[in-house]
Amino acid sequence: MTLTxxxxxxxxxxxxxxIQRVAGMGLGIVFAPYAVVLIGAHEGIMLANFLGGLMxxxxxxxxxxxxxxxxxxxxxxxxxxVMPGAAWLSSIxxxxxxxxxxxxxxxxxxxxxxxxxxVDTTVDGHTAQxxxxxxxxxxxxxGGVGGPAATVYAVLSRWPALPMVATLQPLWILVSSVSFxxxxxxxxxxxxxxxxxxxxAMLAAVVIAVGxxxxxxxQLRESGIQRLVVVLGFVGALLSLWTGLRLLLG
Numbered sequence: 253m254t255l256t257x258x259x260x261x262x263x264x265x266x267x268x269x270x271i272q273r274v275a276g277m278g279l280g281i282v283f284a285p286y287a288v289v290l291i292g293a294h295e296g297i298m299l300a301n302f303l304g305g306l307m308x309x310x311x312x313x314x315x316x317x318x319x320x321x322x323x324x325x326x327x328x329x330x331x332x333x334v335m336p337g338a339a340w341l342s343s344i345x346x347x348x349x350x351x352x353x354x355x356x357x358x359x360x361x362x363x364x365x366x367x368x369x370x371v372d373t374t375v376d377g378h379t380a381q382x383x384x385x386x387x388x389x390x391x392x393x394x395g396g397v398g399g400p401a402a403t404v405y406a407v408l409s410r411w412p413a414l415p416m417v418a419t420l421q422p423l424w425i426l427v428s429s430v431s432f433x434x435x436x437x438x439x440x441x442x443x444x445x446x447x448x449x450x451x452x453a454m455l456a457a458v459v460i461a462v463g464x465x466x467x468x469x470x471q472l473r474e475s476g477i478q479r480l481v482v483v484l485g486f487v488g489a490l491l492s493l494w495t496g497l498r499l500l501l502g
Contacts, residue, residue: 253446253447253450257290257291258446258447258450258453260290261287261290261291261446261450261454262450262453262454262457264282264283264286264287264290265279265283265303265454265457265458265461266457266460266461267282268281268282268283269303269307269457269458269461269462269465270461270464270465270468271465271480271484272307272308272311272461272465273307273311273417273461273462273464273465273466273468273469274417274465274468274469274472274477274480275417275477275480275481275484276402276416276417276418276419276420276421276481277399277402277403277420277424277481277484277488278399278484279300279303279304279307279424281397281399281400281484281485281487281488281491282484282487282488282491283300283303283304284296284297284300284304284397284491285397285488285491285492285494285495286491287299287300288495289495289498291444292444294435294442295442295443295444296444297435298432298435298436298442298443298444299443299444301392301428301429301431301432301435302428302432302443303454303458304424304427304428305424305425305428305429305432306455306458307424307458307461308420308421308422308424308425309425310458310459310462311421311462312421312422314462314466315417315418315421316418318414318415318417318418318419319415319418319419319421319422320415320418320419321419321422323381323419324419324422324423324426326378326381326382326385327381327384327385327388327402327405327423328385328422328423328426328427329385330381330382330383330384330385330386330389331385331386331388331389331392331398331423331426331427331430332389332426332427332430333386333389334386334389334390335389335390335392335393335427335430335431335434336430336434338389338390338393338394338434339393339431339434339435339437341394342393342394342435346499347496347499348496348497348499348500349496349500350394350496351394351492351493351495351496351499352493352496352497352500353394354390354391354394354397354492354496355489355490355492355493355496356493358387358391358397358400358401358404358485358488358489358492359486359489359490359493361387361400361401361404362400362403362404362407362482362485362486362489365403365404365407365408366407366482368407368408373408374408374409374410375408375409376408376409376410380405380408380409381405384401384402384404384405387401387404388401388402388423388427389427389430392427392428392431393431393434393435397488397489397491397492398424398427399484399485399488400485400486400488400489402420402423402485403481403482403484403485403488404485406478406481407478407481407482412474413474413477413478413481414474414477416481417469417477
């Protein structure tokens, strides 16, 4: 691994982890597509899943009191139910079509949710949460991005920003762990063979990002955080679409 590539990975981890502390998501949405480009599809997704589970663990002591555990249950259980099947499908299918299908479905859902949010419409309840959980599970395994499905739910349910940021973290721990395990079992996935100092630097970046992200979050209004979540949803879907096209066209 070249020094430039290593420093790029570390900087990307720091930036995405800061975004996750502010908006509740970042490693799964922004980091995964770039990691796929930098170090390859399988190892990039595995690294994103690993860091996607680690970052929320570091955040938990700071956000514990704001977590809505019922929503964690209703979003998380459907996600983990569909993930083993999605991992099997991923192991027998070429990755490009999966990225494209996930990205297009997510983009369509995001556009519809933003349009509905402009009228006085609120979509919430257990059915919406189960559908969202399924979308998170499928998106995480098949396309490396589970965040856009959460963005759609956050917009439609008008989820307040700070409880949303907090509640998503145990969900990401659960989903990232299951995704990591199922890909390891079905697809012989493995973490990238990075130098020891790169691992140490990435872990340090995650810890530093919690403090820096909190400083940024305090400067933002609720509406600003909500807009950032929507933007991240579109960024994640577009990056997944770009990754699929790149893999398809070689």
